[in-house]
Amino acid sequence: MSIAPKTCKEMPVTTLSIPTVGSMGKTGSWRTFRPVVDYSKCTRCTLCWIYCPDGAITRQEDDSPKIDYDYCKGCGICSNECPVKAITMEREGE
Amino acid sequence: MAGSIKELSKEEYLLKGHGACAGCSLAISLRLLFKALGNKIVMVVPACCTSVIPGPYPYTSLAVPVQNMLFEATGATASGVVAAFHRRGIKDVTVVGWAGDGGTVDIGIQALSGAAERGTDFIYICYDNEAYGNTGMQRSGATPYGAWTTTTPTGKKERKKDTPFIMAAHRIPYIATACSSYPIDFINKLRKAKEIEGTKYIHILAPCPTGWRYDTSKTVEIGRLAVQTGMWVLFEIENGKFKFNPPSNRLIDKAKRRPVKEYLTLQGRFRNLTEDDIERIQKWVDEDWERYCKLASNQYV
Numbered sequence: 001m002s003i004a005p006k007t008c009k010e011m012p013v014t015t016l017s018i019p020t021v022g023s024m025g026k027t028g029s030w031r032t033f034r035p036v037v038d039y040s041k042c043t044r045c046t047l048c049w050i051y052c053p054d055g056a057i058t059r060q061e062d063d064s065p066k067i068d069y070d071y072c073k074g075c076g077i078c079s080n081e082c083p084v085k086a087i088t089m090e091r092e093g094e
Numbered sequence: 095m096a097g098s099i100k101e102l103s104k105e106e107y108l109l110k111g112h113g114a115c116a117g118c119s120l121a122i123s124l125r126l127l128f129k130a131l132g133n134k135i136v137m138v139v140p141a142c143c144t145s146v147i148p149g150p151y152p153y154t155s156l157a158v159p160v161q162n163m164l165f166e167a168t169g170a171t172a173s174g175v176v177a178a179f180h181r182r183g184i185k186d187v188t189v190v191g192w193a194g195d196g197g198t199v200d201i202g203i204q205a206l207s208g209a210a211e212r213g214t215d216f217i218y219i220c221y222d223n224e225a226y227g228n229t230g231m232q233r234s235g236a237t238p239y240g241a242w243t244t245t246t247p248t249g250k251k252e253r254k255k256d257t258p259f260i261m262a263a264h265r266i267p268y269i270a271t272a273c274s275s276y277p278i279d280f281i282n283k284l285r286k287a288k289e290i291e292g293t294k295y296i297h298i299l300a301p302c303p304t305g306w307r308y309d310t311s312k313t314v315e316i317g318r319l320a321v322q323t324g325m326w327v328l329f330e331i332e333n334g335k336f337k338f339n340p341p342s343n344r345l346i347d348k349a350k351r352r353p354v355k356e357y358l359t360l361q362g363r364f365r366n367l368t369e370d371d372i373e374r375i376q377k378w379v380d381e382d383w384e385r386y387c388k389l390a391s392n393q394y395v
Contacts, residue, residue: 012152017149017153018153018154019155019156020154020155021111022109022110022111023112023113023149023150023153024112024113024147024149024150026111027112027113031116045099046100047099050122050125050126051314052122053114053117053120053122054111054112054114054121055108055110055121055125059104070110070111071111073115073116073117074116075303075313076117076311077311080312081314081315
């Protein structure tokens, strides 16, 4: 839903900010550890989805989680809260 | 009323790529706010973390109308917005004042008190991370006893203000406390507040990994521990009637509450506490619970 202005002529006349995905850039670059979902263990409880501070987890049609690595900051809340430990944190670059 | 997480909308109005720290519970609370009330709201936000995390001009990650305002003016600005909607005959928009603990407990309390006294029809939400987090953790009136902040390097010597009861003294129709670790409780309280006319006040505990000095993955766990140890109590005061909410209603018996030490030792900001301090905090928590139990059984104190 990015309708952000590209040139100065498209800028709003008042100090009005425009809703944009990634207003602070791709925040996935802040991450040190990456959450990886084991779909065979996942019970579709959607707890990871509701507790994700970044909204980087999407609830799919069958309620299983899909992580958007462009914006996940790697805080690890999903991994800590998962009742069946289906999400593990793995170091980036390994 | 929402019964389970799966009934909640998949729509997101806090867009991805915002500037909150990793593991921020304020961002969880904002998502829950939008899940409860949708996008038919106008937010009034003073100087606080929420005025920073949407990102730099001309972008924002909040996909609802937001009025950024001065630190002390949340209540007054919300009153103006409500008056404008009233004059135009628009009735289906909820006005939400969304401020941090500094902007509520210290700086914004006069405007909030004025709005409550006038009976302005809006929901005021204070998300309480117990310090001025946005400027680098300075002490606020909501910082608890013994907590480290940059301005109390050896631990704060005073106790936390009891803001929900300051608001109760205004005799407003609805006051509640919540925590982002209990999403259904928070969402039900917001939906209830939306249906009530008059000033509604909700105080959320917002654990802050950056300022409280704990691992980012523990945010939800810390919030849950705060409730289970009785350091944070989930209750609502509806038309002067005090009521505990689950799971706090099961903790009235002292033996069922976990010792406060479990909550305190997990956080780096309490590392200076001595055994005496911990005992003192435990005593205060138990005294507070006695007072709440009397209120719940209608023996007003």
